[in-house]
Amino acid sequence: MEQPSLEIENVRKTYGDFVAVDDVSMAVPPGTVFGLLGPNGAGKTTTLRMVMDIIAPDSGTIRLFGRPRRREDLEQIGYLPEERGLYRKMTVIEHLAFLGELHGLGHRDAVARGERWLERLGLADRVKSKVEELSKGMQQKIQLAGTVLHDPAVVILDEPFSGLDPINQGLFKDVLAEFKAEGRTILFSTHVMEQAEKLCDHICLISGGRVVLQGELAVLKRERGGNSYRLVAAGDLAQAEEVPGVAAAVPGDGEARLILEPDADGAAVLRALTQRFDVSEFRSQEPDLEEIFIKAVRDAA
Amino acid sequence: MRLDKVRVLVKREYISRVKTKGFWISTILVPVLFGSFALLPALVMSKTSTGQHLVVVDETGTVARPLAERLGGASDHEMGKVTFDVTVEDAAPTAAARERQRQELGRRVLDGDLDAWIWITPEGLADDTVEYHAESVSNFLTQEVLEGALSKVVQRQRLAQAGIDPDRVAELTRSVGLETVKVTQAGGRAEAGFAGVALAYVLFFLLYMIIIIYGQQVMNGVLEEKTSRAVEIVISSVRPFELMMGKLVGVGLAGLTQLAVWLGTMAVLTAPAVVASFAALPEGMSMPHLEPSLALHFAICFLLGYFLYASFYAALGSAFNNVQEAQQFATLAVIFLVAPLVLFPAVVNDPNAPWAVVASLIPVFTPLLMMLRIAVQTPPVWQIVLGYGLTALFVCFMVWLTSRIYRVGILMVGKKPTLKELWRWVRYA
Numbered sequence: 056m057e058q059p060s061l062e063i064e065n066v067r068k069t070y071g072d073f074v075a076v077d078d079v080s081m082a083v084p085p086g087t088v089f090g091l092l093g094p095n096g097a098g099k100t101t102t103l104r105m106v107m108d109i110i111a112p113d114s115g116t117i118r119l120f121g122r123p124r125r126r127e128d129l130e131q132i133g134y135l136p137e138e139r140g141l142y143r144k145m146t147v148i149e150h151l152a153f154l155g156e157l158h159g160l161g162h163r164d165a166v167a168r169g170e171r172w173l174e175r176l177g178l179a180d181r182v183k184s185k186v187e188e189l190s191k192g193m194q195q196k197i198q199l200a201g202t203v204l205h206d207p208a209v210v211i212l213d214e215p216f217s218g219l220d221p222i223n224q225g226l227f228k229d230v231l232a233e234f235k236a237e238g239r240t241i242l243f244s245t246h247v248m249e250q251a252e253k254l255c256d257h258i259c260l261i262s263g264g265r266v267v268l269q270g271e272l273a274v275l276k277r278e279r280g281g282n283s284y285r286l287v288a289a290g291d292l293a294q295a296e297e298v299p300g301v302a303a304a305v306p307g308d309g310e311a312r313l314i315l316e317p318d319a320d321g322a323a324v325l326r327a328l329t330q331r332f333d334v335s336e337f338r339s340q341e342p343d344l345e346e347i348f349i350k351a352v353r354d355a356a
Numbered sequence: 357m358r359l360d361k362v363r364v365l366v367k368r369e370y371i372s373r374v375k376t377k378g379f380w381i382s383t384i385l386v387p388v389l390f391g392s393f394a395l396l397p398a399l400v401m402s403k404t405s406t407g408q409h410l411v412v413v414d415e416t417g418t419v420a421r422p423l424a425e426r427l428g429g430a431s432d433h434e435m436g437k438v439t440f441d442v443t444v445e446d447a448a449p450t451a452a453a454r455e456r457q458r459q460e461l462g463r464r465v466l467d468g469d470l471d472a473w474i475w476i477t478p479e480g481l482a483d484d485t486v487e488y489h490a491e492s493v494s495n496f497l498t499q500e501v502l503e504g505a506l507s508k509v510v511q512r513q514r515l516a517q518a519g520i521d522p523d524r525v526a527e528l529t530r531s532v533g534l535e536t537v538k539v540t541q542a543g544g545r546a547e548a549g550f551a552g553v554a555l556a557y558v559l560f561f562l563l564y565m566i567i568i569i570y571g572q573q574v575m576n577g578v579l580e581e582k583t584s585r586a587v588e589i590v591i592s593s594v595r596p597f598e599l600m601m602g603k604l605v606g607v608g609l610a611g612l613t614q615l616a617v618w619l620g621t622m623a624v625l626t627a628p629a630v631v632a633s634f635a636a637l638p639e640g641m642s643m644p645h646l647e648p649s650l651a652l653h654f655a656i657c658f659l660l661g662y663f664l665y666a667s668f669y670a671a672l673g674s675a676f677n678n679v680q681e682a683q684q685f686a687t688l689a690v691i692f693l694v695a696p697l698v699l700f701p702a703v704v705n706d707p708n709a710p711w712a713v714v715a716s717l718i719p720v721f722t723p724l725l726m727m728l729r730i731a732v733q734t735p736p737v738w739q740i741v742l743g744y745g746l747t748a749l750f751v752c753f754m755v756w757l758t759s760r761i762y763r764v765g766i767l768m769v770g771k772k773p774t775l776k777e778l779w780r781w782v783r784y785a
Contacts, residue, residue, distance in 0.1 A: 107592045109588070109591055109592060109767070110767075129592070129593070130593070134589070134592040135589075136585075136588040136589060136592065138585045138588050138769070139585055139588065139589055140584040140585030140586045140587075140589075141584065141586050141589075142368075142372070142580075142581070142584065142586050143580075143584060144372060145368075145372060149371075153364065153368050154589065154593075156364040157361065157364050157365075157590065157593040157594060158593055159360075198589070201589065202589075
């Protein structure tokens with residue numbers, strides 16, 4: 056296997072008594088889209104901040120491009136933090152040039168790249184506008200441009216889609232797809248499983264600061280699939296969990312996804328269900344990431 | 357610290373400040389205001405009273421000609437900038453004709469053909485008065501000069517009538533003035549006492565003002581960075597310490613730029629040649645002159661004071677979430693800056709008193725008090741060096757301390773930290 060672009064080994068971070076990240080290890084293969092998933096407060100942002108050397112881990116190591124991370128290696132990374140903003144009084148092009156220069160570009164080069172990106176994002180006429188004159192959606196585009204202006208080999212995005220309108224979400228996804236085609240490595244965090252499911256090759260699920268599951272998405276689905284069912288029935292479907300052989304129930308609107316124990320017999324479960332609910336449909340289904348995640352969290356607990 | 361990164365940060369801070377209209381308005385307005393307070397009254401008075409067209413009617417026939425001579429040749433210092441264009445008219449022979457002559461003169465004043473006329477009568481002279489007619493009778497400078505000239509002429513005549521030689525009297529009654537000399541290491545230099553204090557006063561308040569203003573600018577800059585969330589994007593490329601230093605240096609350079617304009621203007625405006633050419637100063641008063649060595653000390657004191665207080669302000673900006681929260685602690689800095697203000701009169705009066713020496717060697721006071729002492733009376737070199745050295749060390753300590761608060765605070769949002777928490781940030785590895 057190729058040398059991972061980014062490796063995190065046994066990283067731990069505590070704040071007083073609170074363990075934010077607990078013994079997390081993961082490896083991001085080059086050229087992949089890697090999703091760091093988990094609910095809010097799982098430790099995603101803390102992990103990414105440690106990768107970017109914004110905060111220091113209590114223990115553990117971080118390796119970039121196959122060697123212990125050096126500060127100058129970070130210039131090869133484009134980072135879009137979750138907490139993002141711009142200097143309001145600067146003009147758009149000044150701001151992009153500033154971010155480019157911080158990543159080691161020369162002034163002229165940074166300006167030229169900034170102009171190209173503004174053109175690409177449909178903001179060519181706003182080059183000289185002040186940031187504060189732009190709409191929020193435009194500012195988000197500028198932030199994206201600033202993240203990738205210096206042509207980084209690895210792009211790290213913390214909750215990139217949160218707060219984006221649907222048009223910008225589409226735009227961001229297009230840009231990510233383009234980066235992937237160009238062979239860049241993309242690591243992004245999200246708490247929205249559907250997004251990860253559509254975009255990622257690899258995932259790492261964390262919860263409560265711990266890794267609960269990681270690997271190639273296709274493999275995970277294959278391994279963990281096979282005993283997920285769709286139940287359409289009347290009644291409080293959350294109670295389906297009490298039925299023997301059901302590992303988890305995810306209730307929806309008049310229906311629920313059931314994940315059965317690995318050795319459970321589908322027919323036996325259906326019989327038990329019909330005794331409790333007025334079942335109108337029960338059939339096998341490919342699991343989605345959310346189910347896999349919920350099951351993994353339960354297994355870990 | 358990577359200098360190439362810091363340079364990018366410094367450039368951004370500097371340009372974004374120097375580019376604003378407010379910066380240039382204050383840069384230009386301060387010297388204009390200072391200058392106009394100092395020079396404008398004198399300037400206005402001298403300008404308005406130049407080229408006075410004056411008619412002198414002399415019934416006695418003895419005063420008009422010597423007066424005209426005296427006023428006509430009057431461009432010496434005593435006369436200031438007031439110049440006269442004097443026409444001597446003979447008085448009409450009859451009382452009725454004189455009345456018509458007076459009315460005619462009055463009409464000419466109203467027409468603007470004439471600025472003023474004076475009418476000298478024997479009775480008036482015996483009574484020590486001469487009539488002065490003008491549209492404006494509050495033209496003090498003109499009247500003062502005119503009075504002086506009239507008195508001199510009449511005095512000379514009276515002396516001559518009494519058989520005394522007026523020239524001999526003038527020679528014997530010359531007045532004596534004090535030439536105040538400030539004793540410095542480099543040897544004495546002549547300087548008027550009042551002017552020296554005025555200069556010290558201006559420099560002291562300028563320094564006080566500019567340290568507070570630019571310190572607050574650092575605080576607001578950090579707060580803006582924090583609240584706009586621009587900081588994390590930047591922090592991913594540079595260390596917090598580099599970001600803080602970039603801000604301190606960038607804002608400091610903007611301050612230095614403004615100071616350079618101010619001091620430059622001051623040096624030019626107070627140069628002896630310039631002062632002499634356009635200001636009529638009261639006798640015995642001279643304008644203070646800003647010497648290059650003093651300007652250098654001023655710049656040093658600004659930099660020391662600025663870094664000392666601005667690093668404190670930077671930590672405040674990072675630790676708190678808005679100006680209101682931070683302001684409570686910012687008052688602490690103002691207290692240390694105001695203390696020298698309270699000591700100002702005492703230090704000016706006795707700059708080498710033991711307590712003044714000690715106070716000026718305490719780092720938090722050194723920038724203002726050492727500056728003041730230097731401006732009033734040059735202290736021994738060892739005191740200056742010791743004061744600067746101690747302050748520089750203290751600045752290093754402050755920057756270290758505040759940068760430890762800064763690096764934690766800059767990413768903290770939400771809760772207002774307690775003093776105990778701030779202390780924990782400092783100790784936190």
